[in-house]
Amino acid sequence: MYDLVIAIPGSSLAISYLKTSYQDDPFRICLELFLVFFAIKYMLSKKYKPHDNAVKLTEKEIDELVEEWQPEPLVPKLSNYDRFNLEKTPLIVGAQTPKTKVNGYAKPLMNLATTNYFNFVGSELIREKAIDTLKEYGVGTCGPPGFYGTLDVHMQLERDIARFLGMDDAILYAQGFSTISSVIPAFSKRGDLLVVDDGVSFAVQKGVQISRSNIRWFKHNDMNDLERVLNEVHKDTLRNKKRLTRRFIVTEGLFANQGDIAPLPQLIDLKKKFKYRLIVDESESIGVLGRRGKGLTDHFGVDPKEVDMIVGSMSTALCSSGGFCAGSVEVVDHQRLSGLAYCFSASLPAMLAIASQESIKMINQQPTMLKDLRERSQSFRQLLNHKNLENLIELDLLTNPELSMVPFMHVRIKPSVLSQRGCSNREQEERLLQEIVDECASQGVLVTRTKYVNDQERSLPRPSIKIYVTNGLTKKENDKAAGVIKSAILKVLSNKWKMDSIF
Incomplete structure (x- = not known):
């Protein structure tokens, strides 16, 4: 060989x-x-072939299986509770105004069920500007911002928001809900760490979930518990010699589900001490908190650049649609390629961008609007803080003077009253609250129960009636609306009959 x-x-x-x-x-x-x-x-080795293990059925067996199969309905059958919610959903007829027409009621109702705090929705100036923009640009761009969806009005609004908040730059999103749920996953990925307040809204919860990051929750607005969590993470990192990852503290400025304010100075101190980045969702606080309506940083007199990302919705005080994220130039530029809702959604219609732009101008030029709104909020709370109601309802943190400027509030029935009335579950509590809502409507005031995604909320809040104060009503009308709500609560909760009569 x-x-x-x-x-x-x-x-x-x-x-x-x-x-x-x-x-x-x-x-x-x-x-x-x-x-x-x-x-x-x-x-x-033996070659693998797909379906090698598939069971071979005879023609008779196939026919029998087909006959036995029963298709599920595309829409599941409505439960009694679902029908109740559908029947009690108010239908607004015509334009949304401070006194709006609701189907089923002869006279307009005073609208306390909307975030139209400054009545920008009814502003003739904003309407005219929006109509002119509609005629010039059309309805929508039909394209994402990174392709051909960016217009000069979008770029101008981004500059205006950044200037209004005192940040270097800002970026626009087309939907308010998807803003925070896109910003968080743009920066925090699998293996990174998010330390989150357990009282955050549903949109923030979705952003945290989508990121697939490691999540640690701390008790709502409890800075001692936050420090405890941060210390545990720090010790665990040293003990197990874990690699350095991106780390964020996530909270809201003004909590939608509780109506209280985040303690920003303590958050910034802890962020600096443990070297985290801070993301604050200001969807509820933008335009209403602070001496100039610039949000949480304005309220506490803190340099806005101490917060890494200020995120918010323009569908609340700014009477438009969409959302924004303000921060450094690097933070904003990163989202133009990594923000999923920015890259893959059609951009904001030009007329809505103009509406937000004009709203910001009016807040800057008319600071008395904020003063009037706070006076109405204080007066409303004082009227509901009546001795006849103190044994019936819980008004969110009524004794805290800091919250007197918050233009919305949650009204919840006290557990002792629910027990006396035989309310043993959430549905019965909702039905009792709806009785109050119906009574208010019959007396000329529109309020609604707070809606939650019950089966997806991490910590489902108790049922409540959420009341929004507005400058669209005069002070006299505002006080009258508070009186109507007070009398409705007394009328419904003071009756001796049991919950069985509601069903």
């Missing part, structure tokens, strides 16, 4: 090379032998 190999031209050179190579590198011999054996085993 050796003589035959040698007879091949050039074989002597190959043999000499192989001898030298393997003599100097024994590891190479082991590796190549392993690869040779692996290749032989692979070639001789």
